[in-house]
Amino acid sequence: MKNQAYRMAMLYDFYGDVLTDRQKEFFDLYYNEDLSLGEIAENYGITRQGVRDVIVRAEAALTELEDKTGLIKRFHTMTGQLEQVRADAQKLAELSARYDDGELEQLARRILDTTEILLKE
Numbered sequence: 001m002k003n004q005a006y007r008m009a010m011l012y013d014f015y016g017d018v019l020t021d022r023q024k025e026f027f028d029l030y031y032n033e034d035l036s037l038g039e040i041a042e043n044y045g046i047t048r049q050g051v052r053d054v055i056v057r058a059e060a061a062l063t064e065l066e067d068k069t070g071l072i073k074r075f076h077t078m079t080g081q082l083e084q085v086r087a088d089a090q091k092l093a094e095l096s097a098r099y100d101d102g103e104l105e106q107l108a109r110r111i112l113d114t115t116e117i118l119l120k121e
Contacts, residue, residue: 005031008027008031008059008062009031009032010072011059011062011063011065011066011072012027012028012031012062014065014066014071014072014075015061015062015065015066015071016062018061018062018065019058019061019062022054023054023055023057023058023061024058026040026051026054026055026058027055027058027059030051030055037051037052037055079119082115082118082119083115083119085111085115086111086112086115086116086119089108089111089112089115090108090112092104092107092108092111093105093108093109093112096108
């Protein structure tokens with residue numbers, strides 16, 4: 001369930017704006033606020049099944065978008081590649097210090113700084 005919740009959170013972060021207000025609200029209550037279907041239903045005066053239907057439709061819409069675009073998959077791939085660039089730049093910085101090459105060290109530092117910024121975004 002934890003993996004499913006993480007996946008749904010990622011889908012919502014990337015594609016949540018396409019959902020209706022009601023889908024966003026129920027999705028948020030269910031996945032982020034950890035309310036049960038029954039609790040949401042009670043708060044909104046509808047059936048548990050009604051709440052489930054809204055959430056299932058939202059999940060389907062988000063999943064379909066990811067299947068079509070692959071943005072999250074590409075995001076994870078690029079993050080891994082960026083972390084590799086950072087590790088390589090760190091090794092380069094260490095080697096440049098060993099050979100006392102200021103220009104090489106400056107380039108490595110610039111790459112490291114850029115990767116840090118990109119990984120935070």
